Amino acid sequence: MNNCFGCNTCKSADKPLEAFIASLPLETSHHRVESQRTKCGFGLQGVCCRLCSNGPCRITPDAPRGICGANADTIVTRNFLRAVAAGSGCYIHVVENTALNLKNTARAKGPIKGEKALERLCQLFDISGSSLYEKAEKAADAVISDLYKPEYVQMELVEKLAYKPRFEKWKELGILPGGAKSEVFRGVVKCSTNLNSDPVDMLVDCLRLGISTGLYGLVLTNLLNDVLLGEPELRFAPVGLRVINPDYINIMITGHQHSMFTDLQERLIQPEAVAKAKAVGAKGFKLVGCTCVGQDLQLRGSHYTEIFDGHAGNNYTSEAILATGAIDAVLSEFNCTLPGIEPICEELKIKQICLDSVAKKANAELMEFPFTERAHQGELIIDKIVEAYAARRGALNLDFSQANAEWKPLIDALMGAYKSIHKDVPLNLLPDHGNDNTLTGVSEVSLKAFLGGKWKPLIDLIAAGEIKGLAGVVGCSNLTAGGHDVLSVELTKELIAKDILVLTAGCSSGGIENCGLMTPEAAQMAGPKLRAVCEKLGIPPVLNFGPCLAIGRLEIVASEMAEELGVDLPQLPLVLSAAQWLEEQALADGAYGLALGLPLHLGLPPFITGSKVAVKVLTEDMKQLTGGQLIINSDAKESAELLEKIILEKRSALNI
Amino acid sequence: MKRIMIDDSKCDGCKNCSAACMQAHREPAGSIYDLDMSDPKNETRNHILADGKGGYRPIFCRHCTLPECAMSCMSGALNKEKDTGLVRYDEKKCGACFMCVMNCPYGVLKPDTLTRTKVIKCDFCLEADSEPSCVKNCPKKAIWVQEVQA
Ligand code: SF4
Ligand code: SF4
Ligand code: SF4
Ligand code: SF4
Numbered sequence: 001m002n003n004c005f006g007c008n009t010c011k012s013a014d015k016p017l018e019a020f021i022a023s024l025p026l027e028t029s030h031h032r033v034e035s036q037r038t039k040c041g042f043g044l045q046g047v048c049c050r051l052c053s054n055g056p057c058r059i060t061p062d063a064p065r066g067i068c069g070a071n072a073d074t075i076v077t078r079n080f081l082r083a084v085a086a087g088s089g090c091y092i093h094v095v096e097n098t099a100l101n102l103k104n105t106a107r108a109k110g111p112i113k114g115e116k117a118l119e120r121l122c123q124l125f126d127i128s129g130s131s132l133y134e135k136a137e138k139a140a141d142a143v144i145s146d147l148y149k150p151e152y153v154q155m156e157l158v159e160k161l162a163y164k165p166r167f168e169k170w171k172e173l174g175i176l177p178g179g180a181k182s183e184v185f186r187g188v189v190k191c192s193t194n195l196n197s198d199p200v201d202m203l204v205d206c207l208r209l210g211i212s213t214g215l216y217g218l219v220l221t222n223l224l225n226d227v228l229l230g231e232p233e234l235r236f237a238p239v240g241l242r243v244i245n246p247d248y249i250n251i252m253i254t255g256h257q258h259s260m261f262t263d264l265q266e267r268l269i270q271p272e273a274v275a276k277a278k279a280v281g282a283k284g285f286k287l288v289g290c291t292c293v294g295q296d297l298q299l300r301g302s303h304y305t306e307i308f309d310g311h312a313g314n315n316y317t318s319e320a321i322l323a324t325g326a327i328d329a330v331l332s333e334f335n336c337t338l339p340g341i342e343p344i345c346e347e348l349k350i351k352q353i354c355l356d357s358v359a360k361k362a363n364a365e366l367m368e369f370p371f372t373e374r375a376h377q378g379e380l381i382i383d384k385i386v387e388a389y390a391a392r393r394g395a396l397n398l399d400f401s402q403a404n405a406e407w408k409p410l411i412d413a414l415m416g417a418y419k420s421i422h423k424d425v426p427l428n429l430l431p432d433h434g435n436d437n438t439l440t441g442v443s444e445v446s447l448k449a450f451l452g453g454k455w456k457p458l459i460d461l462i463a464a465g466e467i468k469g470l471a472g473v474v475g476c477s478n479l480t481a482g483g484h485d486v487l488s489v490e491l492t493k494e495l496i497a498k499d500i501l502v503l504t505a506g507c508s509s510g511g512i513e514n515c516g517l518m519t520p521e522a523a524q525m526a527g528p529k530l531r532a533v534c535e536k537l538g539i540p541p542v543l544n545f546g547p548c549l550a551i552g553r554l555e556i557v558a559s560e561m562a563e564e565l566g567v568d569l570p571q572l573p574l575v576l577s578a579a580q581w582l583e584e585q586a587l588a589d590g591a592y593g594l595a596l597g598l599p600l601h602l603g604l605p606p607f608i609t610g611s612k613v614a615v616k617v618l619t620e621d622m623k624q625l626t627g628g629q630l631i632i633n634s635d636a637k638e639s640a641e642l643l644e645k646i647i648l649e650k651r652s653a654l655n656i
Numbered sequence: 657m658k659r660i661m662i663d664d665s666k667c668d669g670c671k672n673c674s675a676a677c678m679q680a681h682r683e684p685a686g687s688i689y690d691l692d693m694s695d696p697k698n699e700t701r702n703h704i705l706a707d708g709k710g711g712y713r714p715i716f717c718r719h720c721t722l723p724e725c726a727m728s729c730m731s732g733a734l735n736k737e738k739d740t741g742l743v744r745y746d747e748k749k750c751g752a753c754f755m756c757v758m759n760c761p762y763g764v765l766k767p768d769t770l771t772r773t774k775v776i777k778c779d780f781c782l783e784a785d786s787e788p789s790c791v792k793n794c795p796k797k798a799i800w801v802q803e804v805q806a
Contacts, residue, residue: 038672038792038793038794038795039688040670040672040675040795041672041675041676041678041679041688041691041693041793042671042672042675042693044688044689045688045689045691045693047693058671058693059693059694060671060674060675060678060693060694060700061678061693061694061695061696061697061698061699061769062696062769064694071694072693072694605689609689609690610693632689
């Protein structure tokens with residue numbers, strides 16, 4: 001591997017992690033930030049076009065148009081639409097698989113853990129059925145049939161899922177999406193070479209993609225997972241590298257498709273599997289959470305205490321988690337599985353297995369999981385992981401003290417020879433990292449139950465000014481906006497100090513929780529009013545909704561509150577920030593936020609600033625269209641002030 | 657004195673040096689994200705020419721030991737500074753005769769596009785920073801600063 005250790009690593013909001021990464025004898029993404037510091041100015045602004053072989057074309061004063069004649073506005077919005085369409089496609093893939101898994105489970109009369117969640121879905125979809133399985137299958141089918149509709153047929157569940165005033169608005173704007181997969185197709189076609197050159201038309205398409213991404217990829221994926229895997233329950237749980245227990249065979253999971261692990265989660269705690277682990281000297285198996293699928297498992301952790309040790313960290317913590325040496329296998333199924341983990345896995349003999357071909361990693365063995373093959377595949381995977389453990393950490397520790405004295409010299413010689421050949425992978429744990437009491441299991445259902453079954457107590461606190469407003473700090477973590485999680489964590493601190501309650505979802509959650517902001521003690525960092533509320537309720541000032549998919553849960557909370565107040569979403573004292581957005585998926589999420597009419601802060605511009613039209617539409621005109629607005633600022637203090645100002649404006653418009 | 661050295665075999669023609677030069681000299685100041693890439697006011701002081709054979713020729717002011725531009729300038733707008741060795745341009749003194757443009761053996765100098773009343777000349781980013789922005793932003797390290805005899 002590229003031996004750059006010794007290079008500077010980038011800053012992290014998580015200081016113990018920063019020191020750990022700087023001391024590693026391995027190269028991580030944190031080491032590579034320095035060598036990638038020089039950025040292309042044309043790329044940053046989105047005015048580099050590589051759509052055809054005339055290119056790449058770039059916009060300069062001498063060359064204000066590409067060879068084909070495309071100007072900065074066209075080039076920028078084409079690139080942007082491509083990114084949003086790709087991001088949407090990713091989320092639609094996730095919900096499609098989730099719905100298929102639910103359907104197959106229902107057909108096979110497999111375990112349905114969230115009966116209440118299923119009832120809720122059936123009510124929402126107007127579905128009835130004589131059995132649990134029939135209802136589950138019908139619910140799954142309702143989603144699947146919508147996803148597969150052509151682009152010119154509107155999806156049926158949109159109206160059932162969307163908050164009414166929003167639905168009306170979207171109808172009025174003509175942005176109700178057709179079949180979600182077809183919408184991705186249309187987006188990709190539209191931005192191809194020499195097709196659309198109208199920046200506004202392409203930006204409107206981004207909104208349509210935002211709606212289908214949000215309602216299906218985000219909201220529905222959660223609800224379907226709740227049915228399959230059980231609903232989130234509030235509890236305190238450990239987070240950070242401390243969750244890794246080296247006595248077990250540890251499997252790090254990364255990706256976004258929790259339902260893919262349904263069967264495996266159960267299988268790993270069966271006596272037959274545990275016996276296999278014991279045979280090689282481990283106590284059993286543990287799943288170590290990483291990226292969003294780890295967040296999702298943590299959210300439902302109360303149902304999986306036996307197999308799940310806790311959430312260790314976000315996307316840019318994954319290399320450090322592996323570098324502890326105590327991870328024996330990586331099971332990945334979707335994005336945020338960094339290519340950078342591959343050389344580390346090779347070096348530390350960590351087995352990589354990929355469960356979904358769309359996310360096949362170069363080192364990984366692809367072991368797709370057709371539903372009918374799940375038993376066989378599951379056993380095969382377990383065997384491979386046991387094998388990896390034996391090769392990595394399986395130095396024989398047998399007790400020969402009772403052996404016949406006659407055989408002793410021979411046994412000693414054999415053991416000596418064995419030990420000289422077999423070297424265990426060294427452990428480099430960080431057992432104090434993170435904390436033991438991060439509040440998790442927050443969902444639209446568990447939070448409401450905590451508040452006594454209605455949103456009124458929270459609304460009252462907001463109306464009384466005890467809580468100034470709500471901010472969703474969501475999305476990814478990246479290494480550039482100040483460093484790993486720096487902007488997300490700093491912004492969160494600033495917001496809570498202003499008595500703004502923060503709700504999180506996504507990899508940003510992983511960083512914020514490892515920095516301790518989701519423990520009840522963090523109330524001390526909040527402003528006096530929010531602090532008093534938190535101390536009274538015994539909750540932290542930052543509530544973790546889990547994976548990025550749970551942005552859909554935040555939207556449900558917001559809609560239900562708006563409904564209780566009788567207002568539309570843009571009127572709520574609620575802001576969103578994807579401070580450290582990283583991926584195309586985040587841009588599709590962002591498009592959803594704008595369609596919902598919410599102010600959306602980004603720490604780094606989404607490669608659009610080269611187009612005056614795109615900037616104006618997204619930062620200003622959007623207010624008239626949907627009520628939403630893009631705010632770009634990479635300074636935590638300034639950003640918090642901008643967001644606070646918006647919250648105050650919304651408060652005064654509501655006369656509170 | 658310092659000079660920007662060039663290894664044209666390393667240049668990929670990415671023009672990041674040009675964008676960096678535009679950014680360093682723009683008014684008002686701002687971030688690279690809001691530099692207006694199509695505004696002729698934001699001119700670059702360097703040029704990347706294609707050699708026609710798949711390679712590139714980065715053209716940067718040499719701050720020559722015997723600068724033809726300064727020697728041909730009648731108004732004294734161009735001068736080789738004793739202490740730094742840099743050839744500096746004073747817009748206020750410039751008569752816009754463009755003798756310098758004609759005489760620069762490397763063809764780096766040009767009249768400004770919009771008004772044609774001044775010369776666009778490399779200033780080594782003296783005001784901006786210790787190191788010229790172009791050098792700082794070349795991903796290929798095709799250009800670098802080196803100490804040379806004045
Ligand atoms: S599509 Fe137009 S702008 Fe893009 S590379 Fe081709 S010629 Fe250039
Ligand atoms: S402008 Fe031309 S002649 Fe004058 S110093 Fe620069 S390279 Fe030399
Ligand atoms: S254009 Fe200006 S700087 Fe150039 S030679 Fe004439 S007076 Fe001197
Ligand atoms: S930045 Fe470097 S590689 Fe790019 S065009 Fe300029 S000199 Fe060439």
